[in-house]
Amino acid sequence: MSGLLLKGAIGAAVVIVIALLSRSRYFFVAGLVPLFPSLALIAHVIVGSERGALALRETAIFGLWSLLPYAVYLVVVILLSERLALWHTLLLATAAWCGAAGVLLWGWQHFRTGV
Numbered sequence: 001m002s003g004l005l006l007k008g009a010i011g012a013a014v015v016i017v018i019a020l021l022s023r024s025r026y027f028f029v030a031g032l033v034p035l036f037p038s039l040a041l042i043a044h045v046i047v048g049s050e051r052g053a054l055a056l057r058e059t060a061i062f063g064l065w066s067l068l069p070y071a072v073y074l075v076v077v078i079l080l081s082e083r084l085a086l087w088h089t090l091l092l093a094t095a096a097w098c099g100a101a102g103v104l105l106w107g108w109q110h111f112r113t114g115v
Helices: 002-022 027-031 038-051 053-065 067-080 086-111
Strands: none
Touching: 002 027, 002 038, 038 053, 053 067, 053 086, 067 086
16 A cells, blocks of 8 residues: 555656646756656566566566657657647647557567567
């Protein structure tokens, strides 16, 4: 139970930092905060302790590949942000992320050579 509270507190802290930064003259830094590896650290501790070093390595490699769907999301936001309303832009960017993530998951299952 305390682990869940810690994870919730970390998530709340991240949201507060993003909100504060978005109101500051350094609003653009709000785009960096979600990339802090707080959830990755949790995932890596769990995978590394339960599955070992090889699984941790594969998880990290997959993490690098998972930057591609995020890049797709950002490109769609860049391309649509001045053409569509905020919520339409974010909805389409999220759909693009889901599509790219689906392709990544399919490709990883069919072409990986890891653990």
